[in-house]
Amino acid sequence: xDDVLLYxxxxxAASNAVRATTGEIGAALNMTQQNASRRLNILINQxxxxxxxxxxxxxxxxxxxxxxxxxxxxxxxxxxGKITGKLTxxxxxxxxxLSLPGYKNGIKEKFGILPYPGTLNIRLDxxxxxxxxxxxxGAPAISGFKHEGRAFGELFVKACxxxxxxxxxxxxxxxxxxxxxxxxxxxxNLRKVLKIKSGDDVSVTL
Numbered sequence: 001x002d003d004v005l006l007y008x009x010x011x012x013a014a015s016n017a018v019r020a021t022t023g024e025i026g027a028a029l030n031m032t033q034q035n036a037s038r039r040l041n042i043l044i045n046q047x048x049x050x051x052x053x054x055x056x057x058x059x060x061x062x063x064x065x066x067x068x069x070x071x072x073x074x075x076x077x078x079x080x081g082k083i084t085g086k087l088t089x090x091x092x093x094x095x096x097x098l099s100l101p102g103y104k105n106g107i108k109e110k111f112g113i114l115p116y117p118g119t120l121n122i123r124l125d126x127x128x129x130x131x132x133x134x135x136x137x138g139a140p141a142i143s144g145f146k147h148e149g150r151a152f153g154e155l156f157v158k159a160c161x162x163x164x165x166x167x168x169x170x171x172x173x174x175x176x177x178x179x180x181x182x183x184x185x186x187x188x189n190l191r192k193v194l195k196i197k198s199g200d201d202v203s204v205t206l
Contacts, residue, residue: 003029004039005048005066008056014063017055083131083182084203085122087196093176094119094183103155106142110157111168113187119170120162120184120191121177122202129180135160135206136171144173160184161205163194169204 007028011018026036040056043049048062058066095117097103107115124132141154153173160169168185177183184190184204196202 002039002043002048004036005043005058005062008049008058009066013049013056014058014066017050017052017057019055081206082203083122083124083128083135084201085124085128085180085182087191087198087200087202088121088123088181089198090119090121090183091176094121094185097152097172098185100145100147100152102145102147102152103142106155107157107168107185110140110142111159115168115185116187116189118189120167120186122182122184122204124180124182126180132171132179132182135169135182139171141173157185158206162186162190162202165190165193167204 004025007025008014008018008020011020013020022037022040023033025031025040026033029036031039040049043062044051046061047059048065050057050059098107098115098117098119104115107113135158136156139156139158141156144151144153146152155173156171158169160167162184165186165188167190170183170185172183182204191197
């Protein structure tokens with residue numbers, strides 16, 4: 001989306017013509033007055049913005065472009081709220097790590113549950129892997145700790161649901177899993193409760 005067009009939208013130019021000098025636009029968007037003037041002229045020449053005497057208004061064409069961009073972004077952000085993949089076998093590390101007091105008690109403190117000793121592993125396909133970064137963006141972390149002389153790193157955690165059952169997505173700061181593996185923790189044995197097996201399609205909802 002053109003940031004000059006977005007600036008005019010925020011100023012209300014989609015419903016009424018507004019006064020906005022290229023100096024004001026440049027200052028608001030951290031660009032020079034000359035660059036703002038050039039960008040505005042491009043929008044006017046494209047028919048996205050109309051100049052009405054000393055005011056500016058977003059035209060029907062401009063509004064149509066904004067709506068199309070909004071629809072695209074809305075679908076994209078709604079898709080972030082759901083991550084799908086196939087259930088896959090783990091390597092058994094989850095049982096050990098979740099038995100450690102630092103992680104087990106940290107999960108209980110943050111979410112009020114004692115985790116079942118083991119993680120449910122979902123292999124994301126190429127179109128879903130990017131959502132893992134979005135999922136853990138800004139997620140809280142259980143602090144690292146030492147146990148029997150060994151150091152254990154932070155564990156990032158995020159509450160989700162799997163088929164209406166509350167689960168916790170976990171991302172260790174240090175892990176042997178490839179990045180396309182999403183690990184889930186619950187107080188339940190999810191395989192038994194949900195009657196799912198490796199190879200089944202599963203969907204996690206934020």
